[in-house]
Amino acid sequence: MEMVRLFHERFWIEQGYQQLKEELGLDHYEGRSWTGWRRHVMLVILAFGYLMLQRIQEKKLEQQNLWYQRMERMQSRLSP
Secondary structure: OHHHHHHHHHHHHHHHHHHHHHHHOHHHOOOOOHHHHHHHHHHHHHHHHHHHHHHHHHHHHHHHHHHHHHHHHHHHHHOO
16 A cells, blocks of 8 residues: 555656646756756746646635535525
C-alpha cells in the first residue's frame, strides 16, 4: 500500500514539473550566474503557485454555481 501511495505522489510531482517546464518556461533560462538562475526559478514557482490558486478558486466557483443551479431546479419542481 505504501508503494501505491509513493507512486501516486511521484506522478503528481512529475506532472507539476512538466507543467513548470512547458507552460511557465522553467527550462528557458540561458544565463550563466547562480543568482540569475535562482531568481528565474523563484519567479516561475511564484507564477505556478498563482495559477494553481486561480484554478482552485475557479473550480470552487464552478461547484458553487452547479449547486445553485440544482437548488433552483429543485425549487422550480416543487413550486406549483
